[in-house]
Amino acid sequence: MSVDAYKIDGVKVINHPLIQHKLTIMRKKDTPSVVFRALIKEISLLLGYEVTRHLPTELIDIETPVTRTSAPKLSGRKLCIFSILRAGEGLAQGLHDLIPSARVGHIGLYRDHDSLEAIEYYFKAPNHLSERFCLVVDPMLATGNSAIAALTQIKSRGAKNIVFLCLLAAPEGLSNLRNAHPDVEIYTASVDEKLNEHGYIVPGLGDAGDRIFGTK
Ligand code: URA
Numbered sequence: 083m084s085v086d087a088y089k090i091d092g093v094k095v096i097n098h099p100l101i102q103h104k105l106t107i108m109r110k111k112d113t114p115s116v117v118f119r120a121l122i123k124e125i126s127l128l129l130g131y132e133v134t135r136h137l138p139t140e141l142i143d144i145e146t147p148v149t150r151t152s153a154p155k156l157s158g159r160k161l162c163i164f165s166i167l168r169a170g171e172g173l174a175q176g177l178h179d180l181i182p183s184a185r186v187g188h189i190g191l192y193r194d195h196d197s198l199e200a201i202e203y204y205f206k207a208p209n210h211l212s213e214r215f216c217l218v219v220d221p222m223l224a225t226g227n228s229a230i231a232a233l234t235q236i237k238s239r240g241a242k243n244i245v246f247l248c249l250l251a252a253p254e255g256l257s258n259l260r261n262a263h264p265d266v267e268i269y270t271a272s273v274d275e276k277l278n279e280h281g282y283i284v285p286g287l288g289d290a291g292d293r294i295f296g297t298k
Contacts, residue, residue, distance in 0.1 A: 092266075096271055098128060101128050102271070105121075105249070105287075107121055108293075115294065122176070126174075126176030131180070133247055137215065139154035159214045161214055161216070162208055163217050163219065164216055164219065165188050165189070165220075166191070166232045172221055173219040185207075185208035187207035188206050189235060191232060207239060210240075211236070211239050211240040216241045217244075217245055218232060218236060221248055222249065223255040224282070224283055225252075225255055226259040230258065246268045248269075250271065250272050250274050251270040251283075252273075252277045255277075256270075
């Protein structure tokens with residue numbers, strides 16, 4: 083599917099040429115883990131630039147070597163980057179470098195074999211979530227089930243102002259996530275064709291966690 087042709091309310095496809103170029107290298111099956119990790123970090127910086135475009139600022143008085151002036155700084159509580167374990171770490175680390183003052187939350191979920199429900203096994207977040215802009219990250223939006231469960235848990239702890247950021251999305255995952263959490267905008271670098279029978283994004287890049295951490 084052409085990314086330009088993809089229009090769905092609340093979904094923003096960031097198809098900058100640099101991002102697309104780096105993504106192509108990440109998709110190649112022979113790209114080694116070390117290169118894959120470097121590229122996901124570089125892409126996270128570019129995506130982070132776009133995702134934070136609307137952060138509020140306030141003017142503060144400063145003194146330059148030349149004169150006094152007022153200049154903008156980020157206002158409000160420090161934002162929270164939420165990493166959905168474990169592949170979320172690939173995006174979260176670059177975003178944290180880009181926004182070093184950000185707080186970082188982690189959420190771990192596993193799928194119960196019988197009920198197929200996403201069960202939370204780990205949650206750690208900063209306080210005052212209701213006053214923070216929360217940037218929830220997972221590189222792959224496949225069925226959308228874990229993103230939906232993660233957002234439900236994060237909202238249940240008070241978060242209100244939330245954006246979801248991924249690298250690749252399947253159309254199925256996008257529409258499931260939009261239906262479940264219509265208040266959460268989704269940013270992605272690409273909308274791929276479909277999911278295969280094993281739940282992998284096609285053409286995709288394989289298992290993002292395995293490729294980041296070299297576990298396969
Ligand atoms: N998770 C992955 O890591 N890759 C996919 O293609 C789908 C889900």
